[in-house]
Amino acid sequence: MFQNNVVAAFTGYRGPTDDPRIFMASFDRQSMVWAGPEPVKNGTFLTSHSPALAVHKRSRKLAWKGWKDDQRLWLSSYDGSTWTEQQESPGQEFLTNHGPSLGVQKDEPFLVWLRPDGQKVLCASSGNGAAWSTPKPLAVSTKHVPGVGTTA
Secondary structure: OOOOOEEEEEEOOOOOOOOOEEEEEEEEOOOOEEEEEEEHHHHOOEOOOOOEEEEEOOEEEEEEEOOOOOOEEEEEEEOOOOEOOOEEOOOHHHEOOOOOEEEEEOOEEEEEEEOOOOOOEEEEEOOOOOOOOOOEEOOOOOOOOOOOOOOO
């Protein structure tokens, strides 16, 4: 479903009955049709904020804040057929009240998030896509997580 297409990750309907599952949908640029949405990992990944999605070495990386009062950041990868089990981000510095941003630069994924106290925006990278570096504060002041991108 997700090969060579534009892919979106999002949470379920927000209304009288919230759906905390993370969904994926795929837009085929040739047929100009959206496929999905499909719940990620059979609906077992839950969040109370928007998830972040990036492509790294032909796999999708997904990062999200836990559901409700769970401030932990969670991570998973999709290899084209299977999502890995959700992995808790390491340590107390990887906590947030908001959805994170996720990007890739120089073939290395990086994660950006706002601390729960709202005082620091942190960034960590992962050279191998699994172990994360010690978070470093960014020199920005904001109330929301910044979107991330890369330059050529």
